[in-house]
Amino acid sequence: MTESSMYIRLRHRVQARLDSVIVLEDIAQIIAPEQYLQKMNRLPLYNVTKQDKNIIVIDVMKVIEKITEVTKGIDVQTIGPPQTIVEVIYESKKVSLPLFIGVWVLLFVGASLAIMNFHEDVSMREVHQRLYTVVTGNVDEHPLLFQIPYSFGLGLGMILFFxxxxxxxxxxxxxxxxxxxxxxxxxxxxxxxxxxxxxxxxxxxxx
Known part of the structure; x- marks a missing residue:
């Protein structure tokens, strides 16, 4: 690296809080001569306001423009993505307990109905009854010997899948x-x- 060269690599995605000032070191990795490095790290690029809503895109051309405004005669080399996506983080609201319980019950019932409807579509009970008859030679309307291990296996399979x-x-x-x-x-x-x-x-x- 020459004395007048500077290398920056923009990060793909970063987070910032409302009313904060985004500086260069927040969105980029920087390699620069020692006399420039501290100044470049704290170089302000953008003020986050409510008008920005949730997403800000900072383009590398704007970054280079800011750098050349404060440092003359430096050669800026960019590596990596040409933009950085800034996600604006707002103060999170506390989730109410009734809402949490309601969503949990809704998801639980929905998942249960989906599993039961799938088993009904593929006639899983009849399959277990036939398997039980083939293995034991007996007929049973409720072949728990297959249904109970299958139920545990279904839960274990979901854990392994996720x-x-x-x-x-x-x-x-x-x-x-x-x-x-x-x-x-x-x-x-x-x-x-x-x-x-x-x-x-x-x-x-x-x-």
Missing amino acids: NHVFKKRINEEPSPLEVEMFNYQQDLDHYVVMHENKESMKQLDDH
């Missing part, structure tokens, strides 16, 4: 749900960058 026991992860491998959530977040970030980044949009009446 790779979590409450907040504890079973292993480091991401679950299919986490992968889908990651892909959804990537698509959402791409949409935000394309539609919220004012630097990438030019109106017909712009001059």
